[in-house]
Amino acid sequence: MTNFISVKNETKTYGKGSNTVNANQDVNFEIVPGELTIILGASGAGKSTLLNILGGMDKATSGSVNINGLELTTLNVKGLTKYRRQKVGFVFQFYNLVQNLTTLENVELAAEITSHPLDAKKALDSVGLKSRMNNFPAQLSGGEQQRVSIARAIAKNPDLLLADEPTGALDYKTGKKILKLFQDFTQQSHKNVIIVTHNSLIKKMADHVIEITDGKIKSDTLNPNPTPVEELEW
Numbered sequence: 001m002t003n004f005i006s007v008k009n010e011t012k013t014y015g016k017g018s019n020t021v022n023a024n025q026d027v028n029f030e031i032v033p034g035e036l037t038i039i040l041g042a043s044g045a046g047k048s049t050l051l052n053i054l055g056g057m058d059k060a061t062s063g064s065v066n067i068n069g070l071e072l073t074t075l076n077v078k079g080l081t082k083y084r085r086q087k088v089g090f091v092f093q094f095y096n097l098v099q100n101l102t103t104l105e106n107v108e109l110a111a112e113i114t115s116h117p118l119d120a121k122k123a124l125d126s127v128g129l130k131s132r133m134n135n136f137p138a139q140l141s142g143g144e145q146q147r148v149s150i151a152r153a154i155a156k157n158p159d160l161l162l163a164d165e166p167t168g169a170l171d172y173k174t175g176k177k178i179l180k181l182f183q184d185f186t187q188q189s190h191k192n193v194i195i196v197t198h199n200s201l202i203k204k205m206a207d208h209v210i211e212i213t214d215g216k217i218k219s220d221t222l223n224p225n226p227t228p229v230e231e232l233e234w
C-alpha cells in the first residue's frame, strides 16, 4: 500500500550554540491510509514537536516530511497555511473553543475555511451534541467541550486529524467516550488520526504505535487487532 505519511531523517533543533535542544532527532516512520496511530512518550520526549511538524504548525530543521505526496519541508508560510486549512484538523488538550460563539458557530467557523466541509450540524450530531448547538462553551462540561472541538475538526473534513493529549483534561469515563469517537472516525471514514499521549495503557486501541524517547524513535509497532475502546481498561 502507498504510504500516507512518510517521515525521513526528520530533525528539529531549537535554540543556538550551547542552548541547543534536539526535540526530534533523526526520526523515521511511515503511516498507511486509514490508520489510527498513537505517538507515545514521556513528558519532553518530543511528541508535540512532531505533531506540530506533521500539522504544518512548525517546520523541521532537516529531513523530509511527506504527507500524501506533499513535501512539507519545501513549503513557505503561505503553503503551510493552505495545508493546515485544507488538510488538517486539530484537537487540543484544552479544547480551544471561541467562548463568545455558540457550539454550532464554533463548528461552522472551522468549516468555512475549507473547500469541502461537512455540514456543521451533522458533525455535531456525530459527536452526540446536536441538541446543544445553541449553547455557549461555558455552558458545557469539559467532555462536551472536547466533543465540540472534535466536531469542529471533523467538519473540516480533513485528511488528517491530529490530537494532542485529547483526554488530558477529562475524567476516565469521559476520556473513554472521546477516544471512541476517534476510533469510530478512522473506522468509518478510513482517514488518518494521530493521537499524542503519555498514557501507554491506551496504545492497544491503535493500529500503529510509535514510541519516542529523548526525541528519537524507540519502537514502531503495528497492531493487526486493535482493541475496541469499550474493552480498554486503564
Ligand SMILES: Nc1ncnc2c1ncn2[C@@H]1O[C@H](COP(=O)(O)OP(=O)(O)OP(=O)(O)O)[C@@H](O)[C@H]1O
Pocket: 014, 015, 021, 022, 023, 041, 042, 043, 044, 045, 046, 047, 048, 049, 050, 198
Ligand atoms: N519553542 C521551543 N524552544 C525551545 N525548546 C523547545 C521548544 N519547544 C519544545 N522545546 C523542547 O523540546 C523538547 C521536546 O518538547 P515537546 O513539547 O515536543 O515534548 P512532549 O513530548 O510533547 O512533552 P509534553 O508531554 O510534556 O508536552 C523539550 O525538551 C522542550 O523543552
